[in-house]
Amino acid sequence: MRSFSLFLPRTDAVVTMAATIPVTDTSTISIRLRCLALAALCFHAFFAMTGFGGQLKPEYGAMLALLLMLASGATPWRELAKQPAARLLAVSTLFVVVHAGYATQVFPSIGYSKQLSAAAELVRLGVFSCVIGWWLSLMPRAIPVLLGLMVAGLLIAIATRMPWADLPLIWSGQYRPKFGLPENLSGQLAALASWLSFCLLLVVWDARSRVRWRGALLAACLLGYAGSFSALLFSQSRGAWLAFVAMLPLTAVALGYARRRNRKTAMPWAPWAPLASVVALSLLLTLGANGIVAKRFAGAQELLPDIATTDEGTAETEAPLSKPAAKSAPTDPAPKPTDATNKAKEINNTAVSVRMELYDLGVERWQQRPLLGWGLRSTSALIAGSGLDLSGQRHAHLHSAYLDALVGMGAIGAVLFGLLFVLLLRELILAWRSGTVSDAGFWTLAGSIGIVLVANGFDSLLWRHAHARAPLEIIFGCCVAYGLIRRRRAAVD
Secondary structure, eight states: OOTOSSSSSSSTTTTTTTOOOOSOGGGGGGGGHHHHHHHHHHHHHHHHTTTOOHHHHHHHHHHHHHHHHTTTTTTHHHHHTTTTOOOOOOOHHHHHHHHHHHHHHOOSSSSSHHHHHHHHHHHHHHHHHHHHHHHHOOOOGGGGHHHHHHHHHHHHHHHHOGGGHHHHHHHOOOOOTTTTHHHHHHHHHHHHHHHHHHHHHHHHHHGGGTTHHHHHHHHHHHHHHHHHHHHHHTTTTTTHHHHTTHHHHHHHHHHHHHHHHHHTTSSSSOHHHHHHHHHHHHHHHHHHHHHHHHHHHOOOGGGOHHHTTSGGGGTTOOOOOOOOOOOOOSSSOOOOOOHHHHHHHHHHHHHHHHHHHHHHHHHHHHHSTTTOOOOGGHHHHHHHHOOOOOOOOOOSSSSSHHHHHHHHHHHHHHHHHHHHHHHHHHHHHHHHHHHHHOOHHHHHHHHHHHHHHHHSSSSSOOSHHHHHHHHEEEEHHHHHHHHHHHHHHHHHO
């Protein structure tokens, strides 16, 4: 029987499966290599959503895991070669190399190396996902730990960068902190951390006596949710808000499904206490930040004049926080609320019209080169040369990852990488249906992917930032891991 309690079924057969397979003998992988790989994955997970630079980039952990996999012999490569997603990744890599040469012919002013480096970010996402996935297939019990480290890393980064003296301004919506990342990216990461905290809270609650320090873990998960949800509100990213709210129907479906499967048990699964806690906490935080919500949905972007003239997707992580200018003593009566509302609506309409113009431009340019596009590095040049009046704003992308992919790689490239994501999700679904992964693991990972997909419909964050790719490398790596475990289990059966 499946249970919404563990990321693996209650039986330990699957956990030890990686060491009992005669066809692909993973038992030859030494304990030392596994421990080093686990440390590398923990490093990757902890710094995945922090925005720290220098020697604390998450990709260093994935690179070390890749080197350790090279030292593990031919076994990892034989196993990954049987994965449909890995095979398609090889084809996509060849396409990227050839397509960069084509894009250089289309835009001679942009060199081959620049076009290739922009497209290689997508390939790196797929390669690191496979590397992380193979190691996690040997130690699947580490998956909840890595997800928890992702949340912990984000909260520590926020705590170190939070301008605590300006907290009243943040709550009122007059101050939009960056947290070392572009605002929309920090919003997406906060939404992802909120979802992970919520799912881990349910996992720990249902674990009952099978988890040590259960009370401390419950408090940590609830604290993680409170911090992540607050960061989500502070980011003022409406796309991230929508992505998180879009997961509410998924939550209802998941809970209803789990309850129906456990209806015949003596104690039907009903985590009403953690659910009530999360709902109450969300309402309290949202009511406390009603100024942020009201102004963002009214389109009051006049609070951020210096950010409005830059592209959020290309903002430097070291950029200073945008504080409101000091106000002089008022000499005139305060404007009427209706005037402020009308001004906010006018600004909001301008922002919407700018994005609609970018969408129209993207569709128009894609229709001109529908099969192969213009090159992923060419989007900013297309926008700059379009002659559009964007209200003085500068944009390096089309504010939609899907439209950027179509314009950059054409229908062929977009379909190739779209199929890659579909195959990774297929591995997760097949593992869930076969009982390899529990309901908890499935809904946690599916919801995380859903948040990223929805958020990238309104911005282009999927591959442009290392800290946007790093969480996905772990999430997609979990899909690869469960697929490998399922195949090993089928080989033994």
